[in-house]
Amino acid sequence: MLDANTLAFIWAVLIATAVFIYVCLDGFDLGIGILFPVLPHKEDRDVAVNSVAPVWDGNETWLVLGGVGLFPVFPLAYATILPALYMPLLLMLLALVFRGVSFEMRFRAANEVQQLWWDRAFSWGSYVAAFTQGIALGAFVQGIEVRDRAYAGGWWDWLTPFSVLTGLALVTGYGVLGACWLVWKTEGPLHDRARSQARSMGIALLLFILAVSLCMPFLQPAFRERWLSFPNMLFAAPVPILVLVLAWGFFRALERADQHGLWADAKPFVLVLGLFLVSYAGLGVSMWPWIVPPSISIWDAAAPPSTQLFLLAGTAVLLPIILGYTAYVYWLFRGKVRADAGYH
Template sequence: METAMDLTGWAFWLPLIWAVLIALAVFFYVCMDGFDLGIGILFPFMREKAERDVAVNSVAPVWDGNETWLVLGGGGLLAVFPLAYAVVLPALYMPLIIMLLGLIFRGVAFEMRFRAENETQQLWWDRAFSWGSMVAAFTQGIALGAFVQGIEVRGRAYAGGWWDWLTPFSVLTGVALVVGYGMLGACWLLWKTEGPLHRRAVRLAWPFALGTVAAIALVSAIMPFLQPSFAERWLTFPHLLYALPVPVLVAFLVWRFFHALSRDTGQGGMADAWPFIIALGLFALSYAGLGVSMWPMIVPSAFTIWQAAAPPSSQAFLLVGAAVLIPIILAYTGYVYWLFRGKVTSESGYH
């Protein structure tokens, strides 16, 4: 099928450009919404109301803007790769619907905790915020695992069952993402807070980071056996030479992460920022490893990015809009993060 396609000129480059843009949008979402979901995941470990207030205030200016990238990624997939969207969505209806409900539940709880009339009400809204964060993170991991392990396709349509997304591997990736987001949340608090909450963030970062490293190792060990193409990329020569830098860099960043964490003094500056930056690097390398396994498939073992792409005229038209919209989003996001830079204290408020 692929040899019969015209893959010259823009017919080749437009799907490639859009695949990169959508992949970046999803990665930005995972990083940016990951740490504020991580704040909710860490809520059960913060027994003091004052600590929870500071933790929420640290993400209050940015949390809703972080989800812009999820909309951009999902909308881009629908518009530019409609075949992939039509196959993937029915396969993942249940986890994606639960994820959206979790995000909505969490968003409502985020706002309502500040409107609570007493501490009992606020405690229940805090629990709702935590539960929504955990559900959203877990179902995102479930969807990722179900997608990676393969979707049954017949012709140009999904041919699997309603519960195909629920497997031991997808549950593993669900747990892995919850733990990984918890690590991001702890590192964010380590960077943005001081005093007792900073010290608690350091203590929480250790077990969540160890869990994340274990999850990366376990998922990486299983991945090559999910699809023959994955095994070819990771276990055969000379392909493994191209893939080898990823695990080597992961090992290096793991060492740098725990080194930075052990040397944390709570004095502020870049010393507090390094664990968060390195944690983002671990997520980036894990994402790169996924790309190494899947490329150029947009639906594993079924369709390449070129086979699933919309007509070039549609892609070009949408690319003009993206060329205007994406720089605006990046500029606004960068400005907001710069505007609210620095440590968050108990005097910082959200209204």
């Protein structure tokens, strides 16, 4: 029988994993919208949208699992985080709805002028959704004021220079994911344009990672203890080293991604996912075991063990189905996309 602490740990890993999968999967199709302003030709935008059309709505399944799973499993965290982040989360959800409507309506536009406006709506929704996700992340990481097990901060506490920085960083990161997806899934001039965008936005992403990393130790005393004290810095050192290795591999792979096959074109996408994973791990190193930094741990916020165990049994059934369906869809639409013939 699993004890309460083990169950809380398992659920923390599951929710963190679901959030990361969402960032990876929905990140690249949000990135497609972020890249729309640099895709001036209608044909290129059509190909870009068609490259994510089979998978984009399924990608958001993981947001539901990560966000809704917080409510029954860590109710205290849910009741504290939600009031602190009402505004950015509400704007994010509205932007995702707006973006979803425009995604479908662009295919039903009566003429090119209408489609252009739906394209703009799709892009605006992508920017707002990505930026507010980044703001919510920054506000969460910098700490939430808690008193008597309830949110005690103000309405605008989520809006700080650091949260704006993380918002811009996530927009850039999603843009890199979207560009690398197009490198992988397209051919010809669109492939070349995406490769150029991935290179320039990749440099900007590394600068944002550096800026966020330099700010982190000054947000909480616990963060400084994890990263700047001995011997903790020895255990944390693999994170920046891996970032440098993956960045070197990413730019090298971009140089070689010249339509020489699916694997060569897929490598930049895989490596930028590695950058996201290492950055995410860095956040985990900083914040563990706080689910509401700096005052509520995963064990403080956990629901009764019977509730966690009941939900875990259901998740054990549903999670393999979701993973299998997701893998099958990506395998089914694994080729490149052409303007005249769809996938091949």
